Amino acid sequence: MKIKLRHAVILGFALIAAGLSIFVLKAAVLHYPLTPGVRATLWDFELFLEFDGRNEPARIEAFVPATDVERAFPQEEFYNGSFGLSLVAEPQTRNRKAVWTYRYPANRKVLRYAAQTLGETKSTPLPLSFREAGPGPVPFEADPVKRQAFIVWSGNLRQRSADDRSFADLAIAETFGERTGSEQYADEISALLDERTGDAGRLELVRQLLRSQGVPARIAGGVYLAEARRRVETHRWLEYHVDGEDFRYFPDGEPARFFTIWYGTAPMIQADGVDNLDAQIALRALETSATAIAENAPGPLGSMARTFGFSGLPLTTQLVYQVLITIPVGITMLVFMRQFIGFKTLGTFMPVLIGIAFRETALLNGVLLFSLLIAFGLALRFYLERLQLLLVPRLAVVLIFIVMMMAGFAILMAETNQAMGLSISLFPMVILTMTIERMSIVWEENSASEAIKQGIGSLAVAAITYLAMTNSQIEYLMYRFPELLLVLMGLCVLMGRYTGLRLSELWRFKALAG
């Protein structure tokens, strides 16, 4: 007894936990939206290279976005023309380089790279290697003058800061601050900075300052996903990790979304043996459904979610499952209403099947048609009782009568231009027949009021389950997160061991509560 109870409870909670954890994983990590119709912006990124061949060996190198697991980009394309393309991965810097080569190009040539991306935000985590203890402080390597300046300045920065974090803030403020020449370390800073290198040089200086303190830092280059246009500039920024927190410093102002293309100080594009190189980056915003993006999520997790989803099925099958997957919701509600509230229904799952039939007729029409069919069916059943037919033939007569009634309704309604008659055809005839049979037995054996009570109870449960099963939010959740079936299953397992009183029994045993 006790062991069975514990077993069931453990199984129930395990199913619920499994279902919920997959659900949370998909919602939080793969960003499956929780409501239907959520839109998201997908960016088309295009790198367009145009140049004149010089009839000598040409080599064009361009950094292209690394296919990190953390980043979503559904598709990428290369247009190579007659050039040879090789992709070189640099694991050290996490960069990926496209190298286009041709022996004797002539005339104007075009190379293209395109990808789609959702982009990243400030909250996109930095790679895990940043979190681990780095290789320790890296000393500054330069000529003695610069080194002297670096040591003096960094030593002083260290004195004026409390920890790595304030050190980083101070280093950035002093490197990027407007210099009036009157600062304490203006000389050291100008000795270290080559003004011609601009922000890239300053970022590099801060990076070296941070590295000398053992703080993991890197320079990233990419584009800001702000507006769709041609000839987008590339930007650089600094990424560092202090005290368990990720930081990004953008010298050109913080973008809402950005797309990292490469890391390091090297220029994005390097071309040898060509003239009049024109490199353009174009961005285009695409409004798409967030679900579609989530379903194309990269990485093993994304492909697993795809495998266990319905999007791979043919469209007609998908539509079928969109309906089927809501039935367990109705069934679970039915179990609850029977075990906890104590609804009396005709037949175990009959109300849910009627609820499914209501999908076609809508609620009010469905209830009307159902009541009419049951009423006429019952009348026929009582008449047949007098003919003393055997059970199975009698059931058959009732079923045929129901089909006739349904056809009659359809024709009548069609003539008066009522669309509702046409929707009736999917009413479950067999279920109706059995309902009529059960109801008439209850009618005879118990009482008419009991039969009507059970009929109304069934109708009420059918209406409630119908409302739940056709709720677009529930339909969406079940269809996009089929793992919720495990949760429903777990709930039913737990309800299967519920030994408490039903709501209706509180009423029934009221006399004993005094």
Added chain:
Amino acid sequence: MYNTIKALRANGVIGINERNVKYVNALNPRKLLVRVDDKFLTKQIVAPAGIATPELYGVIKDARDMKRLPEFISHPDGFVIKPAQGSQGKGIIVVEGPLKGGWRLSSGRRIDLDTMKFQINNMLSGMYSLGGQPDKALIEYRVKFDDVFGKISYRGVPDIRVIVVKGIPVFGMLRLPTAESDGKANLHKGGVGCGVDLATGKTMRAMQHDQFIDIHPDTAHPLEDIQTPYWDDILLMAAKCYEVTELGYIGVDVVLDREKGPLLLELNARPGISIQIANRKGLGFVLDKAMKLGDEKRSPEERVALSKTLSDSAPVKPAMIEPQGA
């Protein structure tokens, strides 16, 4: 609402869910249920244990048996036709005697042979059995009930329901037909249920439609303090059913015949829980006690003796029947 739950819990009231999970499912193995679900089989297996049942006049399984129907029903004192797998008294025909070429039903109506055959055919095709499986029709002795309950019955046959847990009778109830229940003793049809004190066999206060009552609604006779004859025999009969059926949680339905004494009418593997209202206390605490005591090996006689100590004669407040006291 919370207070109601608390009060019901304190009185040991159990609901259908608890009955199903803790008692019916746990104590009644599914493969043994056929012993009580098929009344024909029940009759056969209880006979060797010395449990008396109404005499069987005939069994109808198919059309060939139907030809012998006139032979089976040639009893001027009347007879009863019931589906072997019927539940809650569904489909039972009680015939009191011949009437104008046909027969008189207990309800006073007349029935002819064709109607009777039609209704038997309904039984055979499974109209009253669970899941509509083909069934048998039993034709048996009509009980001539003891007059002791005559003043508190309106037509039909009163019967006695004893709940037996692991062979220990725990609750008893006298079920009385009323005008509303159409001569049937089923509580959900409006029959009256009287709690019966296990120790003495005397009726206690009663209920109808889940409400307490003190007098019979039709005869207006007080229901309390009527001695059930053969009470110890009834308890022993109920206790013996445990060995026969090996089911740990059953309702034993017994009727008292004027000449033959107590007869076992049928066994029920899912006895209803309204008996709690008739006894004006919950089953919970007594069931807990019986569940513990029932695991020790005892003879039916010892279990009957034990059952009389389980509860006191008056409807008790829970404090007096603490389960720890056992």
